[in-house]
Amino acid sequence: MKKTILCSGNEAIGEAAIRAGLRFYAGYPITPQNELTAYMADQLPRRGGIFIQSESELAAINMIYGASAAGARVMTSSSSPGISLKQEGISYISGAQLPAVIINVMRAGPGLGNIWPAQSDYFQATKGGGHGDYHMIVLAPASVQESFDLTRLSFELADRYRIAVMVLSDGLLGQMMEGLTFDEELAPPAAVEKPWALTGARDRKPNVVRSLFMKRPDVEKNNLVLQKKYRRAAAREVRYAETFMDDATMAVVAYGSVARIAEAVVRRLRAKGRRVGLFRPVTLWPFPSKRLADLSRRVKKFLVVEMSYGQMVEDVRLSVEGRAAVSFYGRSGGGVPTESQIERETLRCLSAPLKKRGR
Structure with missing residues (x-):
């Protein structure tokens, strides 16, 4: 029961x-x-x-x-x-x-x-x-x-x-x-x-x-x-969760409690017609590098949000191997990213021009 x-x-x-x-x-x-x-x-x-x-x-x-x-x-x-x-x-x-x-x-x-x-x-x-x-x-x-x-x-x-x-x-x-x-x-x-x-x-x-x-x-x-x-x-043993990633042109990457806040932002932007998705690693080791590498072949912008000043973002960058732009937003010392802050950074990432990769 x-x-x-x-x-x-x-x-x-x-x-x-x-x-x-x-x-x-x-x-x-x-x-x-x-x-x-x-x-x-x-x-x-x-x-x-x-x-x-x-x-x-x-x-x-x-x-x-x-x-x-x-x-x-x-x-x-x-x-x-x-x-x-x-x-x-x-x-x-x-x-x-x-x-x-x-x-x-x-x-x-x-x-x-x-x-x-x-x-x-x-x-x-x-x-x-x-x-x-x-x-x-x-x-x-x-x-x-x-x-x-x-x-x-x-x-x-x-x-x-x-x-x-x-x-x-x-x-x-x-x-x-x-x-x-x-x-x-x-x-x-x-x-x-x-x-x-x-x-x-x-x-x-x-x-x-x-x-x-x-x-x-x-x-x-x-x-x-x-x-x-x-x-x-x-x-x-790799585990992860995806929200609206099937047709996303940009992905927010977050784990744990920050992913909950980011998901609310992604759902609000989806309601406004923005093709944004959420990728949430569940296993931080082993990290879902292969899945992120596969996604980076069609998703060209990633925003990593953490309650740190940049740690998981390094694994995301290693995973996409330069195939996509990886931006970062973090707070720490007890600071929790708010929905408005994550939305601001997501819109900034969406509007930023993609840099052409050198040969």
């Missing part, structure tokens, strides 16, 4: 994680994700899991490293400065090929910044904020419902690839209230076989989970295994 409730984005993530089979959560309070930690503290112990408020973000990430190595479904959450503190542990988790879900409810920076929403952690999430050649799958919801759905998906992907998966939310999505619909009688997920986990070796050879390899060939061998799984994920 389907059930619809009024729910915040942070609480939706918490409920989705429990329904996805989360058994161990460790986190440390920080605004604007505190509702998620509070939800975990209240609900997870009642429903068969373990909640720990750790003494720090560093402790939290290393606790989920250990619990994941033992075979549990694990999650931690924080906001931007807290995720920065977790970066070393995220790199270790990636090097050890452990599944883990990491939630970042982004706030303004750099430094402590403020508690207002931002999207300036894009580079940190998609380019690897820690050391080494690693990737996380990065999912970007644009609603409370997607916060729920993509969190459930993140646990499946983490186990499928033995990889860290990040859900990249922000202060707007985390604290806004919307209707959330889910299957009230949904059965818990089946247990995932993890023959690599550290579950005791009485009847088998010991397993070893590590990211430290003292011999150079062993380090490179582990890296090649990682790169193979990243290529597999990049080929299979």
